[in-house]
Amino acid sequence: MNSESVQRTALGDVEIIRVVEWTGEFITGRALVPDAPAQLWQDNADWLAPDHWSPGTDLASVTLQSWVLRSGGRTVLVDTGVGNGRERPGNPLFHRQEGDFLGRLAAVGVRPEEVDVVVNTHIHADHVGWNTRDAGGEWVPTFPNAQYLLPAADVFHFGPENDYANGRREDDRLIFEDSIAPVIASGQAVLWDGSHRIDAHLGLEAAPGHTPGSAVLRLDSGGDRAVFVGDLMHSPVQILAPGCSSCLCLDPAEAAVSRRRILERAADQQELVVPAHFGGTGIVEVRREGSEFALGRWVG
Template sequence: MKNESRQSIMLGEVEITRVVEWAGPLGPARNLVPGVGAEVWKENQDWLSPDHWEADGDRAVLALQTWVLRSGGKTVLVDTGVGNGRERPGSPHFHHRQGDFLGELARAGVRPEDVDIVVNTHVHGDHVGWNTVAADGGWVPTFPHAQYLIPAADDHHFGPGNAYGGGRREDDRLIYEDSIAPVHRAGQAVVWDGAHRIDEYLTLESAPGHTPGSAVLRLASGTDRAVFVGDLLHSPVQILEPACNSCFCLDAGQAAASRRRILERAADEVELLVPAHFGGAGAVEVRRQGLKFALGEWADYVEVG
């Protein structure tokens, strides 16, 4: 994937800027979405490669990215990536990572003090990492004036109330302690459930399955529509095979049901589908194809910064 770290598009009155923390091949494609057969990747190689699949080596290509929305006079971040200097023993790609995300954000015209709202679509390490930065031997909110919107079910599941994700992974405790708990202590956390309206254009809705509190952010401005779906999809092959979950989905049945519901509405309402990890243009329209779905047009950006 070429360097596309800062790109922008207008949907109605809302400007969307894409800021990429990292992009590249991450792991075996069949491990990422186990239910998708080799033939699906091969039959679609002409458009999957090179932005979504590295055929030589059979590796999925992903991006770690944040979407900056300027809406109603406010600056909203959708997910905050991996962060720097984190203890992530169960995630080698994220462990002790060092990058220039805040520099990329600044080059997109966003300083930490400019951010009004941070949306965490769910509490996984590659979505909450830049919630905080290291300071005085601990962690403090990166965005000092922002409200952090955190799904209630994830805050409970990954927090001490449910013993840090039910004790499934040591990383879950570490993620909560360095990226979520400091936001609570600072009084900047807004824990929501079901639905939460941010402004006249932006609404959060629950879409559980990937995690208990996984959420989508809907944008409606004028005739333009978009839906930021977090990790409901990791690869475009899941548009073709929506029953197939990623290896990270905690509740397979719920995740597949949420994915199909979101894809159906995206197709029917001509919403731009904006997943957290798609490479290439990162966002795409969805079309119905009988009882299945097909990809439409990819997002068309202008370069910024």
């Protein structure tokens, strides 16, 4: 996995730094968003290609990325990517990867010991991987001085009390054991539910459906607003068709309810939408179009 893309944006008093871990073709658009009709992709091919979809192959492109926020004198890291040396037998894209994520953080001026807060929008392999690092055969927190904010509903759902998401996938147990359990054991984890205030500019809010604990991070500073929506959307077609959830959502109907609620507020309050996996600049305006939504300008 490789990419050298780094992008900086300022919203009010908050600096946003995008660090891309990987970008490329994933699965077909119709497999990624099963209920989105083929015509929807075709009708929007002129702007979906090449950053989000390839008409020739029908393959959707996704980006694995993290966001560094400089807010109130602190460094907040939103999602931590895939991680190195992970056993992920159920997903070849994430299995035993060896990347330079920490080098990319260093390139934008962030050392592990300087991270104050880690936000995991939810507990999936590509959002928690660099929570920890291998220290001589033991997984330890990568960011030794950070508070890790974990959605309590996901910690329960994917944890041992629930037989690691009901024992359906070996990857769920492995993810919890190498990327979540060590953070909890270190005493650095804060499990939150409903909402959680980080500082005057940043706050977390539950948006369940993709996972039971899926969350969004809201930014409000100096009249500028943004919402980091995690995996509520994997493709921009879900802005045009918010009722269509991805194949990766554990509760597609609940995810659709959360998605519409977040999009309504984004359109009404002029919040920029920042999904975890959009290509291009990764940040987009959303506006109302009748009872539905349309994309405005891309930012960055």
